[in-house]
Amino acid sequence: MGTARVLVVGGGIGGLALAVGLRERGLDVEVFERAASFGNTGSGIELTPNGVKSLDRISPWLGARVRETGWPSTRHRDSMPILSSDGRLLKSRDLAGFPDKWGAPLVGILRAELHRLLVQAVQRPGPGGSVTVHHNARVTAADCAGEAASVRLADGRTVHGDVVVAADGVRSTLRTTVVPEARTRYLFTSVRGIAKRPAEHSDGFVLVGPAGHFFAEAVDETRLFWTATVKAAEGSWPVKGAERAKADLLELWGDWAQPLPDTVASTDPADIVVTDVHDCAPLARWHTGRLVLLGDAAHPIGPVLGQGANMALEDAAFLSDALARARDIGTALRTYERARSRRANKIVHHSRLIARLGHTTNPVAGWIRDLVIRSLKRREETYRDKQLFGYTP
Numbered sequence: 367m368g369t370a371r372v373l374v375v376g377g378g379i380g381g382l383a384l385a386v387g388l389r390e391r392g393l394d395v396e397v398f399e400r401a402a403s404f405g406n407t408g409s410g411i412e413l414t415p416n417g418v419k420s421l422d423r424i425s426p427w428l429g430a431r432v433r434e435t436g437w438p439s440t441r442h443r444d445s446m447p448i449l450s451s452d453g454r455l456l457k458s459r460d461l462a463g464f465p466d467k468w469g470a471p472l473v474g475i476l477r478a479e480l481h482r483l484l485v486q487a488v489q490r491p492g493p494g495g496s497v498t499v500h501h502n503a504r505v506t507a508a509d510c511a512g513e514a515a516s517v518r519l520a521d522g523r524t525v526h527g528d529v530v531v532a533a534d535g536v537r538s539t540l541r542t543t544v545v546p547e548a549r550t551r552y553l554f555t556s557v558r559g560i561a562k563r564p565a566e567h568s569d570g571f572v573l574v575g576p577a578g579h580f581f582a583e584a585v586d587e588t589r590l591f592w593t594a595t596v597k598a599a600e601g602s603w604p605v606k607g608a609e610r611a612k613a614d615l616l617e618l619w620g621d622w623a624q625p626l627p628d629t630v631a632s633t634d635p636a637d638i639v640v641t642d643v644h645d646c647a648p649l650a651r652w653h654t655g656r657l658v659l660l661g662d663a664a665h666p667i668g669p670v671l672g673q674g675a676n677m678a679l680e681d682a683a684f685l686s687d688a689l690a691r692a693r694d695i696g697t698a699l700r701t702y703e704r705a706r707s708r709r710a711n712k713i714v715h716h717s718r719l720i721a722r723l724g725h726t727t728n729p730v731a732g733w734i735r736d737l738v739i740r741s742l743k744r745r746e747e748t749y750r751d752k753q754l755f756g757y758t759p
């Protein structure tokens with residue numbers, strides 16, 4: 367299937383990773399991105415070993431650059447503490463041994479840096495295939511019945527190929543072409559920022575408390591990214607703007623244990639992003655005809671287990687191999703859907719469950735949550751880590 371022309375809708379993490387993987391395997395790719403250029407968006411991302419191994423699989427060059435640019439767990443001086451909001455140590459995670467245990471480190475990296483590396487990888491010459499990225503190219507529909515594979519653009523053009531991959535994110539335009547009944551659901555609001563590394567717990571830390579949790583992780587020598595999940599009415603925080611969101615977060619959680627208040631207080635509002643987070647019940651189908659979903663389009667997931675970007679990379683690694691190796695496109699898409707949806711849907715279920723417990727305002731449920739974190743036996747944690755991090759594409 368070396369001559370297939372793949373149309374990728376969306377130049378985000380999943381779409382660009384797929385484009386690199388396909389080009390590395392000799393296929394021609396066209397990426398349609400609605401934005402005029404690739405911007406400097408988001409805060410940071412925690413790439414877990416499954417995501418890092420997927421990058422290695424997509425392109426060893428990319429895997430190596432990500433380790434160099436980000437902050438791999440092999441450089442951590444401390445283990446990562448999970449604290450209650452009043453500062454009690456609930457649990458401590460030792461991340462330094464990850465490469466031995468899971469075959470790759472955990473890497474904290476700025477989202478903009480990861481995206482910049484993906485763009486660089488796209489621009490590198492490949493062993494046969496090519497990638498063309500079209501900006502200002504908003505896709506409004508796809509025609510993929512039977513053997514057809516084309517996308518319609520907002521400017522009126524129609525582009526034909528052999529297969530269409532919808533990597534158009536959580537608010538995917540093409541998802542309902544595959545699953546008409548799919549609906550996203552508001553989960554919580556995420557406030558994210560980039561701050562100076564604090565003196566204490568400088569590699570990263572987690573605080574869990576009433577109605578939310580706070581996660582921070584180093585991305586380089588001097589900075590860490592943080593994310594606070596806040597339970598609030600949908601739309602009520604994004605309209606505030608960064609400055610007001612920072613003040614309100616300090617008002618809400620300013621009495622939580624250090625280094626949370628100092629971390630938030632030291633963040634420049636220009637480095638704060640506020641978004642509502644949505645997920646979607648697991649989808650029964652991931653493809654119809656020659657249209658297939660990838661990344662958040664296939665499995666929108668709250669950043670509870672930190673798997674959104676990691677699973678998009680897993681999808682991209684798997685689909686690159688499937689399209690390059692299978693004897694026909696139908697077989698490749700069926701293989702991809704079967705293998706990937708089974709894994710991703712389990713993780714979506716799990717995330718939803720944790721999101722519910724993590725945002726409880728009920729003191730009894732909160733006490734149970736803290737007890738569960740504290741008493742998680744090593745065997746149980748390894749079981750969850752094994753499911754997530756032990757995956758090798």
Ligand SMILES: Cc1cc2nc3c(=O)[nH]c(=O)nc-3n(C[C@H](O)[C@H](O)[C@H](O)COP(=O)(O)OP(=O)(O)OC[C@H]3O[C@@H](n4cnc5c(N)ncnc54)[C@H](O)[C@@H]3O)c2cc1C
Nearest residue numbers: 376378379380400408409410504505534535661662674675
């Ligand atoms: C702006 C932004 C900031 C984020 N920040 C963080 C963060 O700080 N930490 C974190 O863990 N996760 C963050 N996420 C979520 C995480 O990045 C996703 O789980 C992961 O990116 C999934 O990759 P994806 O390729 O499926 O979707 P995305 O990376 O969201 O990419 C989708 C792409 O499709 C494009 N697109 C959408 N519709 C169309 C259309 N109709 N036609 C053409 N193009 C289209 C979008 O412009 C976008 O570039 C962020 C997402 C976004 C969009």
